[in-house]
Amino acid sequence: MIKFTHKEQQILKQIITARRDIRGNRFNKKEILNELLNSTNNAPSVGFSQPWEFVVIKDNDKRNEVYKEFEKQNKKAKKIFDSREMYKSLKLEGIKESYLNIAVLYKKPKSDILGQTVQKKMGEYSVVCAIQNLWLSARSYNIGVGWVSILRPKKIKKILQIPKEYKLIGYLCIGYVDTFLDTPELETLGWEKKKSVEEVVRWV
Numbered sequence: 001m002i003k004f005t006h007k008e009q010q011i012l013k014q015i016i017t018a019r020r021d022i023r024g025n026r027f028n029k030k031e032i033l034n035e036l037l038n039s040t041n042n043a044p045s046v047g048f049s050q051p052w053e054f055v056v057i058k059d060n061d062k063r064n065e066v067y068k069e070f071e072k073q074n075k076k077a078k079k080i081f082d083s084r085e086m087y088k089s090l091k092l093e094g095i096k097e098s099y100l101n102i103a104v105l106y107k108k109p110k111s112d113i114l115g116q117t118v119q120k121k122m123g124e125y126s127v128v129c130a131i132q133n134l135w136l137s138a139r140s141y142n143i144g145v146g147w148v149s150i151l152r153p154k155k156i157k158k159i160l161q162i163p164k165e166y167k168l169i170g171y172l173c174i175g176y177v178d179t180f181l182d183t184p185e186l187e188t189l190g191w192e193k194k195k196s197v198e199e200v201v202r203w204v
Contacts (some may be wrong), residue, residue, distance in 0.1 A: 009184045015140050018180060021146030023091040026177040027098045032143050033053045036174075039137035045126035048115030052169075055160055057101040065159045066151070066171070067095045088190060099175030103156060104131055105166040127169045130153045134172075144177035 004012075040052060057063060070093055083086040095101060106127045109116070116122045131147070138145045153168035162168070185195050 015136055019135060019139045020144070020184060021178050022098075022146040022173070022177055022180075023094055023185070026144060026179060027094050027173070027175045028178055030067060031094065032099050032138075032141075032175055036134065036138055036141065036143065039129050039133045040130040043126065043130035043133040043147065045129070046122040049109065049113050049116070049126065051107050051109065051113075052127045053105045053107055053122045053166065055103040055105065057103065057160070059154060060096075063095055063101055066156060067093075067161070069151055069155050070095060070148060073152060077150055082189075086191065090191075092150060094146045094173035094175075095109055095143075095148060097109070097175075098144075098146070098173035101166060102172045102174060103160055103162070105162065105173060106168040106169050108165050108167060124167065131170050131172070136172065139180075142176070142180070144175060144180070146173040148173060189202075 020135075037054060039051065040054070043052070045051060050082065074092065077133055078087060104123050104127060113123060135145045148171045151171055156162075156171060157166070181188065184194075186192055
């Protein structure tokens with residue numbers, strides 16, 4: 001049995017605390033470590049189903065198509081946040097600037113999955129755990145990750161020619177960056193305030 005030292009616990013705490021959502025204004029063109037993807041297969045998954053698959057996108061034409069979809073949806077979002085002038089100045093993606101993009105997929109099961117008979121979305125949550133593994137591993141290598149959510153999954157699947165039995169869970173922009181901010185950018189800008197542990201924990 002592996003036992004971790006206090007020093008190792010503190011290193012993990014630093015990695016978790018230092019994780020950031022990276023936007024396109026901070027990426028550079030240095031190649032990333034291919035070994036990064038190995039960390040995803042060690043994520044927990046319901047029924048040991050490992051329902052994740054990854055599409056790595058380096059093709060500029062496809063990335064430009066994805067970016068056009070982002071621009072279209074972001075125009076709609078700007079209307080939603082019209083009362084918050086700051087939104088117009090936010091950099092919310094790094095689709096073209098990052099070294100590569102990764103579409104993270106959930107493969108829908110063809111048979112019953114242990115632990116997923118009641119809570120049907122547990123398979124999708126497992127994929128999110130894989131994304132978190134990748135994100136924290138990337139941070140330990142000083143590699144930036146940005147999760148772009150202002151996209152229509154059906155449109156992205158069409159651009160990437162992804163079969164219907166897959167569901168898009170996340171679209172990530174990955175690459176080395178010029179710096180990692182000490183504090184999350186949206187917190188620094190005053191978009192939202194950091195919640196305390198007392199605010200998010202209830203005892204019953």
